[in-house]
Amino acid sequence: MIGGGGDGTVWTDVDGSLLEGGGQILRNSAAYSVIFNRPVRVFNIRAKRKNPGLAAQHLASLQLVADVCGASDGFEGGYVGSCQIGLRPSKLEGGSFEADPGTAGSISLMIQASLPTLLFAGGETHLTLQGGTDVSFSPSVNYLAEALFPRLRQMGASVDMQVVKRGLFPKGGGKVKLQVQPLKEPLRPIELNGAFEGIDASSGRLRGGPSALTEVSVRVFGAGNSDVVAEAESAKHSAIERCGEKLQRGEWVLGEGVGDWGSVKLSGQVDRLIPGQSVQKGVTGTGVDITVKRADGSVYHSCIPTDRKERVGDTVLKAADALDECLGGSNGRCPTGTGGYATVDEHLQDQLILPMALANGRSRMLSGPPTLHTQTAIHIASLFTSAKFTIRAIGAEAEYQDLSCRGLHVIECDGIGFSTSSENPGGIAASATSSASGVS
Structure with missing residues (x-):
């Protein structure tokens, strides 16, 4: 060894x-x-x-x-x-x-x-x-x-x-x-509660939120000849149409104060990447980025480069559908939907674990079920720090009549407040060997 x-x-x-x-x-x-x-x-x-x-x-x-x-x-x-x-x-x-x-x-x-x-x-x-x-x-x-x-x-x-x-x-x-x-100074804790105010003790229903969905932006890049750029333009229109359908059908929750899906700003652009200048010479390809924002500052992002073996239209569907869990309710197609209460998508969920562990105080985020990446990030944090993570499946606890949110979770962390002047950084003895561990 x-x-x-x-x-x-x-x-x-x-x-x-x-x-x-x-x-x-x-x-x-x-x-x-x-x-x-x-x-x-x-x-x-x-x-x-x-x-x-x-x-x-x-x-x-x-x-x-x-x-x-x-x-x-x-x-x-x-x-x-x-x-x-x-x-x-x-x-x-x-x-x-x-x-x-x-x-x-x-x-x-x-x-x-x-x-x-x-x-x-x-x-x-x-x-x-x-x-x-x-x-x-x-x-x-x-x-x-x-x-x-x-x-x-x-x-x-x-x-x-x-x-x-x-x-x-x-x-x-x-x-x-x-x-x-x-x-x-140490990282500040982050509170990503959105408009969620907790579970009502008498009714068992969620109080507050979800926050108003304000903007959906589509960005497609096309690298190569005019045919590839035309393909990217087509993908942009398809992505905007797909996102609009999700808003219109209620697959993505509009949130409080949004009377009609037409009030959500839908926009798109194509970035033409010129081989030899803005991208490597001889490279061709397209990719779809979708960014969705709510009034509380929550940002959700889906990015999928096109596999040249599949149609660009299929990539568009994948990119839009990837946001269903954090933006939509629980249903037969997406049983882990959060009812639009999630304040992070599945990728940001695990990327915030490390800074939350180091932050000075309690951080909180609303998300879908903890991903395997998130569970792994928490496990590694437990090997090096004394940060305490708590995960609560509040969607399963609540009774909600109009919109199911069975996948909604709260992930909390009491961070260690690390700074370069900290004594006993991390609060964990240096000698440790990893084994799979859970959280409370």
Whole structure:
């Protein structure tokens, strides 16, 4: 095993095959390791995947994290296919860093791996990242800009992103620049209650909300010749039509104060990506991004690049239907609907777990059922911190006549209030070995 030479290092060992069993375990474990300056070993990396071990994108993410904390010499097992890694963090400084997996590996996931650490760096940090900006099995950079970054700023983070060039599968070639300022105080807790006011003790019904749905925006990119751009234009119109149908039929809950679906702002645009300029030369493809907003500030985002083996129309349907759980009620097609009360979508749900664990106080969000990614993020948080998570299935507890919300959950976290001056950071003894654990 890595680090087994009896040099006195006290490791936190993490089983990479548990729960979600993918790259998220690596990213979160490495982030906590660097933030708390605690050596970590991850074994059984991506054991449940078709191709286990580190892929180029995971390796680039980990190498980036090692670079920003001065641990390049303390990063073991860093090669494609490795099923075990060890990371001995050093001093976390600011500066300028670059990462490029040489593939269409997700830039968004590289940002998710490194951003938590950069918030606690010794100075301002600039990243230049290359790879894929809009690729399958990861959020797009639009998701970061529209959904994740605004919530992190609400918690006190200062992060700015510039998309220089888009990167699509299979060539990648995208380029993104990120600027992060270090925190001067602990992250603030975040309250994402929307208009929800609790459950009435006498009637058992939900009180307040859901908040008014105000805006649906569709953004489609097309990279390639005029035929591809025409395909993107068609996808834009199809997506707007599909979203309009969901509003008109009541599949997406309009919320309080919205008398008619026609009062919701529906808009769309096509971004033409010119090969050799705004995207890698020789790349063709399309993708659909849908962003939905409510009056309380809730943002929901769905992004799906088109698989060239399927029709663009099918991609449109997938992108719109992916939002049914957080925007709609429970029904035969979507039994886990939240009645429109959810304040986060399924992706933001798990991405907020780490900052909530570090925040100074109690955070809360309304969501659909905890995803496997969310359960994994909570498990990793329990290995490194004393943050306490509570999950309550309030939709199942409530009796609601007009609209079913059986999938509605409240996820709460009492964070540790971490800062770089914290004593006993995390509140957990350094020696730990992972095992699947639950929450109250």
